[in-house]
Amino acid sequence: MTTKAPLKHDSRTALLEAGMNIMLEKGYTNTGIQEILKALDIPKGSFYHYFDSKESYAVDVVRHYDQTATKDLHETLHNTNQTPLARLKSFCEAGQAKLSKQECRKGCLIGNLSQEMADQSEVLRLELSRIIGKWQAMFADCITEGQNSGEIKREYSATALAELFYSGWVGAVLLAKTVKSTEPLEVFIDLMFNSLLKA
């Protein structure tokens, strides 16, 4: 048992990491559990030791993805070396650089699975909703800070601006993946930071 415990932990993490990378590329439905198990050389029994089903595995994959994404987002949106508006722009520019490096493939797992699975799996939809709500609240806090300092428009609530900011970004990423160009992101960044948000 003394050697089994850390091994088990590693297998579970390895399964979540592999699932995250494959689902990011291929979506939920196109991801085969067998393929993941084969790549990791993990027996099927181990998979069902950790996860009840592919669906509950996907919920844990989404949570695993969210851990890193929320940590990165927190750092970006609390970087006191930048103004709140500059922090929001840094988030977009980092996303643009990442998508460009990936040749406009993959995008964001939360956006991808939302589109694919919102009508297919209620447990996944609820988890994705929860994460989106949390991220929007983090954007809203940053926008409030910018409104208080007079840098961001005050005619709309920070909550409404954060919703438009996030949904606009998700849409721009989706179009960038479709046209295989970061141009939709460039247009979004230009109009968002030079017109819609700027006081």
Add this chain to the structure above:
Amino acid sequence: MTTKAPLKHDSRTALLEAGMNIMLEKGYTNTGIQEILKALDIPKGSFYHYFDSKESYAVDVVRHYDQTATKDLHETLHNTNQTPLARLKSFCEAGQAKLSKQECRKGCLIGNLSQEMADQSEVLRLELSRIIGKWQAMFADCITEGQNSGEIKREYSATALAELFYSGWVGAVLLAKTVKSTEPLEVFIDLMFNSLLKA
């Protein structure tokens, strides 16, 4: 042969209609050709008479969807009883009413398949890109008209505003499907028509 020709035409249309409705609900990967054939009582051979593969069938389904969508969009964006800004708003309000009626399910086939298939099928991606480009050009024409009449802001090109308008709308629809509420669409409509586009 005299009776076969119209039947064949009807079978092809029936296959496209059924594929459109099922793919709108379940996406590409989750749509089974067998399920469609069974529902329509059409033999497998007939399917392969009309379509080379599931992928080329999906391209035709997308074109079939686009025919109606472009006709509706053309009517809305050329309705001279309304100003250009009001026409764009009518497009959004009709979309909001439709999504609300569908309990925030389905959404738009072009947006849905873009998210699911842009990284999976190059022929589908190219067709989706072509349609998105055409729709954005239609939005841009309407925006140009509004800029010429002084109703819409002139500080940005109609092309850039049309891109932000369409990508923002796609993102808002995606989030509405995820949170199962039309609230993201309401926020989009409010900010787009009272701030970003309005001169």
